Amino acid sequence: MxxxxxxxxxxxxxxxxxxxxxxxxxxxxxxxxxxxxxxxxxxxxxxxxxxxxxxxxxxxxxxxxxxxxxxxxxxxxxxxxxxxxxxxxxxxxxxxxxxxxxxxxxxxxxxxxxxxxxxxxxxxxxxxxxxxxxxxxxxxxxxxxxxxxxxxxxxxxxxxxxxxxxxxxxxxxxxxxxxxxxxxxxxTPGFIVNRVARPFYGEALRLLSEQAADAATLDAVMREAGAFRMGPFELMDLIGYDVNFSVTQSVHQAYFGDPRFAPSVLQQEMVNAGFFGRKSGRGFYQYGDDHAKPAPQTETPQPRPETLSVSIDPGTVNVVTNQMEQRFADAGFTVAHRKPLPGAAEHEAPAFHCNGAAVFLTDGRSATERAAANKHPDTVLFDLAFDYAGAGRIALARADQCGEAAWLSVVGLFQAAGFAVTRIDDVPGMVVMRTVAMLANEAADAVNQGVCSAAAVDIAMQKGVNYPRGPLAWTDAIGVAQVVTVLTNLAASYGEDRYRVSPLLRRKLAGAPAGALFHA
Missing domain, CATH: 3.40.50.720 (NAD(P)-binding Rossmann-like Domain)
Structure with a gap:
């Protein structure tokens, strides 16, 4: 027809x-x-x-x-x-x-x-x-x-x-x-958008419950690093917690209690309190002329480090780290290349180094766990960004073992590259990376189960909820290996089926580990 x-x-x-x-x-x-x-x-x-x-x-x-x-x-x-x-x-x-x-x-x-x-x-x-x-x-x-x-x-x-x-x-x-x-x-329950979008809210609520940062800070990281039009708490305040919580419950029940869609106790408490968001005058933010929006946590200015190097494993290609290296170069740093850390665990390169600190892209483990594995206490992680060349903010997390001088050097490094630096507590997967990995996982499962095509899920999430990039296009951009690694490490950290890896992602990784896999 x-x-x-x-x-x-x-x-x-x-x-x-x-x-x-x-x-x-x-x-x-x-x-x-x-x-x-x-x-x-x-x-x-x-x-x-x-x-x-x-x-x-x-x-x-x-x-x-x-x-x-x-x-x-x-x-x-x-x-x-x-x-x-x-x-x-x-x-x-x-x-x-x-x-x-x-x-x-x-x-x-x-x-x-x-x-x-x-x-x-x-x-x-x-x-x-x-x-x-x-x-x-x-x-x-x-x-x-x-x-x-x-x-x-x-x-x-x-x-x-x-x-x-x-x-x-x-x-x-x-x-x-x-x-x-x-x-x-x-x-199927939630169709495309209401199913695939669940992690955008669910992971934010978990991060807040785990005291990674406050709502205003998490929103700022998702907007200014992740390029989402609204942060998750701003969006939930707009939708209304009664509505958002009801949809989450509906999808969770329709999938027979699948932990991937488990509702948040914190959101239940918001509903219990009548804090529905903008419609009630209070959600995670308060509304009205006498209530200013809280400022996100931002580190105070630190001196610019004198030197910067990056360890490179010839067998490893990391698109994200390459983009970050370019931003440092654009900021006037001469980035010296060196061999990986002595005794580092397998696949730990590439890493940036300044004043004794090792700086890695998050892989789903906490900085503390990664520091212990590498026997390098002064370890700092940086989060995913939509576009490292243009992002205005970056989230960093320091290992519990990391010394203050090493931490401040890393803060100064990213500030010198033009970022507003936000420190989050050392939670697995950080903020943007964790959220994007879970969105990609849910999108891949929807495709794997015949709900829609890869093209359809990316169109739906961009046109239906204004995501800056479709979840599977994002997977292509950062590499399916990165997404699978993050999810695998999240599952190990939490011991929950919530973070199980979609069979389609594993298949894509095994069949074609490099290049654009969903939108070739």
Missing amino acids: TALEKGSVVAVVGSGAMGSGIAQVAASAGHRVLLFDTRIDAAAKAIDAIGKVYDRLLEKGRMTAADAAAAKGRLHVAASLADMRDAAIVVEAIVENLQAKRTLFADLETIVADDCILATNTSSISVTAIAAELRRPQQVVGMHFFNPVPLMALVEVISGLATDPAVADAVYATAATWGKNPVHAKS
């Missing part, structure tokens, strides 16, 4: 934020839109509000007067479901309740034509379950938009077990003509 033709009827049930947004996008794309809501005058008020949006777009020069008038003219209130008899597609955006959706579609089946597509905007309910009791389950498909619908590009096209592939293809093509970035996915 191809995309719905312009002028065909798109019916939308539910005129809340999602339903109104879907109606606006469909009308802008040239469809006659019927908007229905059981609440008196709700659909009419929604259409009036959409008209005002078109007026603002006109004022900003983003729509012509003719286009705005035409789009307004395509919006109509449906007095009842019976008005939808000629619809080519009906998109429901009602309450997240399985029985309510089943009942609605059962009623619609008696009204619309046999080839009418019945699309659900559900974010969490199984499309297979919604369709199971219908006479034409093959016509049911997920069409999951993201809020705000007119601005967010992603649409997850979800196929249940009974969904006709031609129906899913038609919805995919239609979403594309509406200016969206659609991706195909299989109906």
